[in-house]
Amino acid sequence: MSWRRQLAKFGALFHRSNSVAELDEEIRAHLAMEKQENLEAGMTPEEAHYAALRRFGNVTLAQESSRETWVWNWVETRCQDMRHAARTLAAHRGFTLAAAGMLALAIGITTAMFTVVDSLVLRPVPFRDAEQLAHLWMGDEHGGVTLVSPEVVRAWRDSPAFEAVESAVSDTGLLEAGNTVVTRVVATVTPGVFRMLGGVRPLRGRLFDASEGSPGHSDPVLVSETVWRALFGSDEAFVGRRIRLNGETLTVIGILPADFSFPSANTVLWRPIDLSSHPGPGGWNKTAKAYVRFASGVPREDALRLAAEAAHAADSSTARLRPWVYPLVDGLDPYSNRAVPLLAGGVMLVFVLLCANVCSLLLARLTVRRREFSMRAALGASRMRLMQQALIESGVLGALGVAFGAVVAWALVSLARALMPMQLLSQTLNPLNLNERALAASALAGLVATLGAGLLPAWLGTKVDPGDSLRVVDRSGTEARGARALTRSLLVGEVALACTLLVAATLLTRSFVNLATADRGFDTSGLTTLWLVFDSSNTGNSVGREVLARNLEEEFRQIPGVKQLAWSYGVPPRGGMIDSGDWISDLPSAIPVNMTVVRYIVSPEFFSLYGIPIIRGRAFIPGDTRTDVIVSERFAQALWPGADPLGRNFHLKGVALHVVGVAREIHYPAIGSHVDSPELYQSMIGFGNTAMVSLRCGPNCPEAAVIRYRLASTHPSLKVTDAGPVERFYAAQLARPRATAALAVAFAAVAILAAAGGLFSVLSYAVSRRRREFGIRAALGASPDQIRRLVLRAGLLVAAIGLAIGSLLAAALARVLASLQYGITTYDPLSWSIVLGVIVLTTVGACWGPARAAGRLDPQMLMREE
Amino acid sequence: MLILRTLCWGPTHGHGIAKSIERMSSETLKVEHGSLYPALQRLQQEGWITAEWGVSQNKQRAKYYRLTATGRRQLASETSRWERFVRAITGVLQPVGSEEGQ
Numbered sequence: 003m004s005w006r007r008q009l010a011k012f013g014a015l016f017h018r019s020n021s022v023a024e025l026d027e028e029i030r031a032h033l034a035m036e037k038q039e040n041l042e043a044g045m046t047p048e049e050a051h052y053a054a055l056r057r058f059g060n061v062t063l064a065q066e067s068s069r070e071t072w073v074w075n076w077v078e079t080r081c082q083d084m085r086h087a088a089r090t091l092a093a094h095r096g097f098t099l100a101a102a103g104m105l106a107l108a109i110g111i112t113t114a115m116f117t118v119v120d121s122l123v124l125r126p127v128p129f130r131d132a133e134q135l136a137h138l139w140m141g142d143e144h145g146g147v148t149l150v151s152p153e154v155v156r157a158w159r160d161s162p163a164f165e166a167v168e169s170a171v172s173d174t175g176l177l178e179a180g181n182t183v184v185t186r187v188v189a190t191v192t193p194g195v196f197r198m199l200g201g202v203r204p205l206r207g208r209l210f211d212a213s214e215g216s217p218g219h220s221d222p223v224l225v226s227e228t229v230w231r232a233l234f235g236s237d238e239a240f241v242g243r244r245i246r247l248n249g250e251t252l253t254v255i256g257i258l259p260a261d262f263s264f265p266s267a268n269t270v271l272w273r274p275i276d277l278s279s280h281p282g283p284g285g286w287n288k289t290a291k292a293y294v295r296f297a298s299g300v301p302r303e304d305a306l307r308l309a310a311e312a313a314h315a316a317d318s319s320t321a322r323l324r325p326w327v328y329p330l331v332d333g334l335d336p337y338s339n340r341a342v343p344l345l346a347g348g349v350m351l352v353f354v355l356l357c358a359n360v361c362s363l364l365l366a367r368l369t370v371r372r373r374e375f376s377m378r379a380a381l382g383a384s385r386m387r388l389m390q391q392a393l394i395e396s397g398v399l400g401a402l403g404v405a406f407g408a409v410v411a412w413a414l415v416s417l418a419r420a421l422m423p424m425q426l427l428s429q430t431l432n433p434l435n436l437n438e439r440a441l442a443a444s445a446l447a448g449l450v451a452t453l454g455a456g457l458l459p460a461w462l463g464t465k466v467d468p469g470d471s472l473r474v475v476d477r478s479g480t481e482a483r484g485a486r487a488l489t490r491s492l493l494v495g496e497v498a499l500a501c502t503l504l505v506a507a508t509l510l511t512r513s514f515v516n517l518a519t520a521d522r523g524f525d526t527s528g529l530t531t532l533w534l535v536f537d538s539s540n541t542g543n544s545v546g547r548e549v550l551a552r553n554l555e556e557e558f559r560q561i562p563g564v565k566q567l568a569w570s571y572g573v574p575p576r577g578g579m580i581d582s583g584d585w586i587s588d589l590p591s592a593i594p595v596n597m598t599v600v601r602y603i604v605s606p607e608f609f610s611l612y613g614i615p616i617i618r619g620r621a622f623i624p625g626d627t628r629t630d631v632i633v634s635e636r637f638a639q640a641l642w643p644g645a646d647p648l649g650r651n652f653h654l655k656g657v658a659l660h661v662v663g664v665a666r667e668i669h670y671p672a673i674g675s676h677v678d679s680p681e682l683y684q685s686m687i688g689f690g691n692t693a694m695v696s697l698r699c700g701p702n703c704p705e706a707a708v709i710r711y712r713l714a715s716t717h718p719s720l721k722v723t724d725a726g727p728v729e730r731f732y733a734a735q736l737a738r739p740r741a742t743a744a745l746a747v748a749f750a751a752v753a754i755l756a757a758a759g760g761l762f763s764v765l766s767y768a769v770s771r772r773r774r775e776f777g778i779r780a781a782l783g784a785s786p787d788q789i790r791r792l793v794l795r796a797g798l799l800v801a802a803i804g805l806a807i808g809s810l811l812a813a814a815l816a817r818v819l820a821s822l823q824y825g826i827t828t829y830d831p832l833s834w835s836i837v838l839g840v841i842v843l844t845t846v847g848a849c850w851g852p853a854r855a856a857g858r859l860d861p862q863m864l865m866r867e868e
Numbered sequence: 869m870l871i872l873r874t875l876c877w878g879p880t881h882g883h884g885i886a887k888s889i890e891r892m893s894s895e896t897l898k899v900e901h902g903s904l905y906p907a908l909q910r911l912q913q914e915g916w917i918t919a920e921w922g923v924s925q926n927k928q929r930a931k932y933y934r935l936t937a938t939g940r941r942q943l944a945s946e947t948s949r950w951e952r953f954v955r956a957i958t959g960v961l962q963p964v965g966s967e968e969g970q
Contacts, residue, residue: 032881032886035924038928058900
């Protein structure tokens with residue numbers, strides 16, 4: 003029954019004119035019948051007509067009230083309200099754009115930021131029971147090599163501590179696609195890894211079989227959707243095609259969805275490996291990177307004890323090592339761990355600020371709107387009706403903001419996906435997709451703020467006696483005191499928040515600049531390093547390796563742009579071997595110095611290539627032995643305080659070494675608790691299984707990937723495991739501070755602009771409201787300067803209070819930021835003066851327009867207007 | 869309720885309903901005929917009455933209202949409620965002594 007009634011109501015919507023005509027006809031018939039009766043009762047026709055009308059009452063009222071029961075009336079009113087709202091908003095296009103734009107920005111930024119935070123911090127990795135998954139290795143107290151031998155993996159597989167143990171090693175590879183060669187990250191995985199992670203389904207094709215990866219099988223490869231789309235044009239017949247990777251021809255057996263990434267976020271190719279049949283390069287047995295799924299019933303300590311016992315039994319080289327666990331769930335580094343919540347807080351401030359600005363924009367129009375509402379109240383609109391209308395108007399504005407906001411959020415997330423530093427993105431295996439929940443939450447908060455601010459004018463406008471505010475001219479000029487106070491406090495809040503954000507942005511930017519320009523101790527520009535692994539089967543002995551190395555040297559020198567070449571084992575920064583223990587100098591009654599030293603084994607060209615100055619003594623020369631060493635300044639200072647270290651001897655663990663030179667210190671500028679260790683250099687004699695090549699390149703030098711490809715084609719037995727500019731080691735440290743500083747600056751800029759915009763609009767309205775007052779002042783002899791100053795003072799007062807509150811907030815925030823700073827103190831005078839200057843300049847800039855308008859008022863014109 | 873009651877005797881048009889109400893209440897309830905129409909619209913939307921065009925005695929085209937099954941049920945329940953209400957009021961208005969006498 004009910005739905006039929008609803009249907010009838012909606013039917014009435016469309017047959018509106020019909021219904022009206024019917025009602026009219028019905029009433030006419032009624033009147034005619036009444037008249038007929040009256041005529042029969044003996045009245046004259048005229049009398050009968052009027053009597054009938056009298057008897058009926060108010061015809062129009064009857065029609066109106068009848069119609070009110072029809073549903074279209076309700077809908078029609080809402081439609082009318084919507085039209086009215088649209089007209090009002092269109093009439094004030096500037097205001098509408100400003101308000102909707104600000105709301106959109108607020109919603110967009112917040113959603114994008116929370117999408118990133120959610121993917122980085124809040125959400126666990128997208129695998130089944132992700133908290134049971136971990137990367138496990140055997141290391142000493144410093145950590146050490148994160149790889150284990152296949153024997154250990156097999157032992158762990160048999161252990162009751164784990165449900166599954168698989169290996170996944172990622173490496174960069176050269177992928178040929180059409181006519182180009184690109185570097186992409188390739189993972190070598192045991193076939194069972196996908197089952198261990200759980201829920202991995204290929205988009206096309208299949209996953210690896212258990213037997214795949216062992217020799218004799220054709221070489222299968224799994225490819226990520228991103229590579230398939232970007233490099234192979236979404237080829238429909240891609241599965242089964244053959245592609246070339248690192249010079250090998252492989253068969254594509256499946257495509258994995260773009261959202262899947264493992265073991266690193268940028269892994270796009272997967273090859274199978276059977277651990278039992280692949281010896282490591284150069285007989286090195288640590289070839290597996292063990293990812294484990296802990297058995298659910300076993301306590302973690304017991305599992306680790308079992309793991310240690312199993313490893314000790316399976317591989318004697320792990321005898322003195324203990325297990326290290328790196329859970330897949332919380333993979334955020336300490337810097338991001340501190341920075342991301344702070345940035346999230348920053349985005350909340352921006353959100354609050356922009357919403358406050360939308361409110362103050364709406365409130366600034368209060369006077370105008372209030373008169374309109376009073377006028378309509380005077381014409382008979384009920385308070386409910388006006389409130390409804392105001393609600394719909396702000397609703398339309400809010401909807402506009404939300405719609406634009408969704409677009410902004412989408413654009414920002416796409417931008418983040420493209421521009422976010424790999425160092426940050428690679429910390430999560432979660433795909434970075436727009437978070438609908440964040441969008442919904444921020445949209446809702448924005449809507450509530452808009453609706454609240456939109457309702458206030460209607461409320462105030464209908465509260466007073468309509469006649470009161472209907473007067474054509476406002477005599478007082480101090481009307482709507484409550485709203486004015488509210489607007490001013492909103493502005494003070496905005497300035498305070500902007501100030502806080504600006505302080506944070508300045509401190510972070512200064513930190514970043516300091517970090518980027520900090521002294522590194524050597525010249526990094528144009529430096530490229532390659533890590534080479536010699537295949538033991540071809541170059542079994544040291545003579546063979548020596549020959550190969552000399553050949554390679556010649557080849558490197560042929561590359562255009564290569565100016566200098568040096569061999570080394572370990573490359574700065576942080577690429578050396580770690581030696582820790584008690585160092586004993588040859589001073590009489592020397593106390594052993596316990597410290598950790600970074601050791602590099604270098605060829606004679608090393609120091610001139612890196613530009614590391616030798617302060618005392620000499621660089622290495624051919625003929626130096628293993629015991630001749632060069633020490634860094636700090637090392638010398640520690641062992642021979644105040645004495646000349648040249649020619650002296652020292653011991654570590656019974657090995658005697660002789661100092662031939664002192665080198666300048668290498669620095670690795672980093673935020674946080676990182677302390678540079680002193681360096682120790684040994685002369686390089688002969689080649690081991692691995693070696694690093696450092697190249698000093700000119701501007702026309704080819705990229706590392708190209709050099710690498712060239713090597714792969716001329717020396718198939720050679721494996722290049724890592725290649726790239728030295729800058730990449732610093733980029734890892736710089737990327738996060740840069741991203742943080744850039745975001746903070748963006749937030750601060752939005753905040754400052756919003757606060758300035760708010761100040762400008764509010765002061766403009768204040769001036770237009772006080773025109774009469776200014777006119778009288780001018781007529782009484784106030785100079786335009788004095789009037790200007792009056793307005794400026796109002797603006798600066800707001801800014802000053804805001805600045806005072808903001809400084810307190812910022813000081814508190816700066817203390818939290820201290821852990822993210824580099825080379826500056828929290829009360830860095832330059833940063834604070836920049837903040838002060840920017841705020842004052844912005845305030846004056848925002849106030850100048852309204853102030854000038856006030857100064858230009860002509861009293862005569864004003865008189866005439868009245 | 870009065871309108872529903874009037875329609876109990878069969879379909880009739882607006883004018884007829886107005887006259888019936890006046891007649892039945894022995895001219896006590898003199899409504900403005902105009903106020904009848906909003907009420908008729910409301911009842912129609914509740915689904916208690918339906919309307920169709922017909923021709924009155926004096927060859928006038930008029931809308932005839934008819935009670936529906938739901939309308940009849942509604943009338944029954946409202947009548948009983950009204951009766952209960954009247955009983956209650958009557959009980960209150962009775963002289964106090966008569967109760968004590970019982």
